[in-house]
Amino acid sequence: MKNKYSIFSLIKNAFSYHEYWQRAWRDPEPKKEYDAIIIGGGGHGLATAFYLAKKHNMKNIAVVEKSWIGGGNTGRNTTIIRSNYLWDASAGLYDHALKIWESLSQELNYNVMFSQRGVMNLAHNLQDVRDLKRRTHANRLNGIDAVWLNTEQVKKFCPIINTSPNIRYPVLGGTLQKRAGTARHDAVAWGYARGADEMGVDIIQNCEVKGIKRKGDSVEGIETTKGFIKSKKIGVVAAGHSSVIAKMVDLKLPLESKPLQALVSEPVKPIIDTVVMSNAVHAYVSQSDKGELVIGAGTDAYVSYTQRGSHDVVEGTLKAILELYPIFSRMKMLRQWGGIVDICPDASPIISKTHIKGLYFNCGWGTGGFKATPGSGDLFAHTIANDEPHKLNADFNINRFVSGDLVDEHGAAAVAH
């Protein structure tokens, strides 16, 4: 049984200099067989295991991770959470996640520092204005909060933005989703890991999958660096490396893996209390609780698994940031990094069964998967447990690329996803 985290446990442990905190999750050796194996110990994979155990009563589950949990894109994103997507299918999917975010800290007994500070999306030309207004209307029809702000209202909401009409891409307005915001990315992985572990899920780190064993049309288990593990159900949540896993069963996915970069500045006093995104000039920024500006850059246009990314992409983003926020012109950037994102042609994810029995894929989240973590885990768990998709992820099946029934969020959500 895990000790409950509370103000009292904090005080109690303070008296012993925080030296006797209970271990948050075990470090088990893999068993011979599991009822389900999740490949990938990021937020989505851990959430999947958590909801399989919690809602579908499957306790004999393993999460295998080639490195340490939350060390991939879960720990590399800019932590933005929003659900103001254009199409009905996406609105359903992302708002399902947002609703879980709203009570996630309580559900996990782990502070994920979810902060509904609002996300503002800027418009810089007439087409942006039309697109964003249309999206606002579509959001409201789907029960998602959204308002249109004119230039003065943008300036009032975030006073440090340069709203001069004389800049290269002037701010003509923007949309605001007040329920949107940020969360602490590592805490999400750790909270789900702790919760899943408590229900008996084995989290096996430093265990790389080398092959998937098949028998006819179904799966039998996985070959790993820690030996063969048997299971009739395998859920793959490997983000940028999804195609690498798919190749083990000769499956081709409609994905391209590209480095996506982010960077943070030196910490400063609170200066921006919301998240501002701009698709047209590709710049988005928020401020962490430590005081660092968290800036999201773009993807490199070519396939690469290098987890670094090109300098010119960062340069382009910072140019746009400086025009929009001249106040940042003398700030120093502290760290820059890249994560490998798997992008679908329609910029929507795949949460789906495959033609191989017992093999499921949750991938293609591209540049915007973090916000969906709880919803993705919940729906993927449903899909694995019932061998059928939930109605909220039915549209995100892999066959949409054959039928042509795409969920095209590329134009709607644009690059800053």
Place this chain on the structure above:
Amino acid sequence: MFLINCPYCGERDQSEFSAGGEAHIVRPKQPTELSDDQWAEYLFMRKNIKGVQFERWNHSHGCRKWFNMVRDTSNDKIHAIYKMGEKPPIK
């Protein structure tokens, strides 16, 4: 970030070039006879290899010519560059 030796212009910064995706995907000769599965394969399915991959690139801020490249996507090292229509020098 790396340098690319354009077969027409010589060595230039990668930012001058545009990536055109996987190379040697053959355009269907009889589009009307393709099944939905074949269309999906042609339009959307990609090898997305971690390792040595064959790609098309365009020198979009230079001579604007297309060419092929063999590149290791795990470390961005370029193994070979060859013109359109030529056979890949590496298997």
